[in-house]
Amino acid sequence: MKRITSFGILASTVLAFASPVLAQTVFVSTQLRPIEEATVVRQDLLKDAGNVDYVVEEPPQFAVRMEAEAKAGKHTVSLVGALHGELSPLADKDQLEPLDDLAKKLAGGGMPQSLLDLGKLGKSSQQYIPWMQATYVMAARKEALQYLPKGADINAITYDQLIEWGKNMQQATGQPQIGFPAGPKGLMARYFQGYFYPSFTGGVVRTFKNADAAAGWEKLKVLWAYVNPNSTNYDFMQEPLAAGEVMVAWDHVARLKNAISASPDDYVVFPPPAGPKGRGYMPVLAGLSIPKGAPDAAGAMKIIETLTTPGIQLLTASKVGFFPTLNVQLPPDLDKGVALLAGAVAETQTAKDAVISLLPVGLGDKGGEFNKAYMDSFQLIVLQNQPVGDVLAKQGAVMAKLMTDTKAPCWAPDAKSDGACPVQ
């Protein structure tokens, strides 16, 4: 036994030292981090992309690593996969290789020009290649549908109807049945930036503290009476949905997918509610970039080409719930849960009252503090019941300082600005 163990140790040591000898293309990604998803990337998506070392990093560490490599001039990373907003600071600092030839080729292969243009990040050359997209939707267990207010169309629900629905469910079941991911790792800040503010005010930064915003917050307080108080502990809504703690929830498609794919017949998926200014929604776009000085740019190019083939794009959709950036028809035999999510995404994008809200750009490393302004307002107004006007005045000042410090210009749905986006 002892001998076998020592042989095992010896063998693994030899292997551990031997493997780095083979040249590997290092692919660092802030997306598809959970171990199940990373395994799909390694075993399925990158199967034919050569010898790739797929490494995942949390967004803060990703930013630090890229900064460190650029400053040290010693590059290990050949390819990065990250969100639009995470790549924008790198493009600002001119750290990304232009990818115009590849973009031209992909445009010919059916990638919409509008998406490719986003990958320019406001510059003249292509900074990243759109890799996969997602957005946020609402999901409900089917038994909740019986409480839907009369005459409400689930695909065109309004905040007033959602409130009434929540009230009906609470009266029938004795418990608040709506859930939001307002936990420490939840994406609640995106709800305010992409859904709440655009729906109630038609803006995100300019309208941060105006009268429409104040009215919206009052409405949210009414809604919150029917929201499960455990929401401030929820990070991924698929868990409370599957556990039966809530019947109706808002979240990122990838954070709902497990519950819905596990029992697609139990759920309906539909667009988030509309407010007085329309139905806000925020697309999420992840892109692939090659950092300047990459040790294996050719290998990275090959990985990008592999990941943007129609077959791999569809495989990505069915395995991890992120949707293709190529203009491809989702196959009829798609995972049923993913098909439900895809249907709701299409409904949202084509809704007549849709108000598109882009991810924040130009905030550099202040993205976290930008989120904090919304979450602090939420905590003070909704959870601690402080006067809306006072809170918005204070947090509005924080927001205004953030904008002048970063000089970030307005992005949609706010009207364009000369210089820093003003808080009006």
Added chain:
Amino acid sequence: MTQNRPWIPYLLILPSVVFLGLLFIVPLVQTIWLAVSEDGAPSLANMQRMVTDINFMQSVRNTFLLTIVVVPVQIAIALAMGTMVAKIGRGRETILWIWTIPLGISDLAAGLVWLSILQNSGYFNSLLFSLGVISRQASWLSYQTPVALFIAIAVAEIWRGTAIVMVIIVAGLNQVPKEFKEAAEIFGAGPWTRFWKITLPLIRPALQSALILRTVLAFEVFAVVYALGGRNFPVLVGEAYNWQNQNQNYSVAAAYAVLIMVISLAATLVYLKAFKVDPERLP
């Protein structure tokens, strides 16, 4: 030996001093500078930012409240456990071993254990439901139930942290000479008097170490709170973590770190003054 070559002791402790100097003092100085500077110039902006943050007062209050409640309870329980186990002959080791199991679990794992008990669909609710006490899931860890949340965190912390106190106190109790107790017994002192007049004064050094260690750790409480309370129960270290990781403002995070260090140092000084230990009895 060492009298001929007086530098030998210094040489022997040099590696550890260099090690601590490099990996502790340098980052400490850097952290302090990060906290009290802005754009390379001395500034109190980060401190001001920290103090005016919406969670600051709450996190100070919660951290102190938790320390004030948890530490005395842990000391009392550890004293009781230590005294009880002293009377046991056979199986003493096994009992001690079982009692110290929580020591082997990481903070976060301990938090997750209690989360699985206390969350809506957890074991505690299942038990209450099967006993007919509640008719549907009750929440114990939400922002609407601050008292239950506080009790839950305190219980989890007591469960997790008592073992270390007990280990120190058992070691102290082992050093109390039996003769003292026997003499007291002969003079007619009851068990209570013996405990107050003999055991407690004699284990003072152990008690002091246990108090310092536990209090400093209590001010640094994080993982258990993070698992059970999330955003609902801000504590100082949790806020430092949020500023570092979520808000990505390292300077305000450093300000929190410095504040926690100052509080811990102050607490240690208070204990050193309050429990004046006879220098001859120091280990």
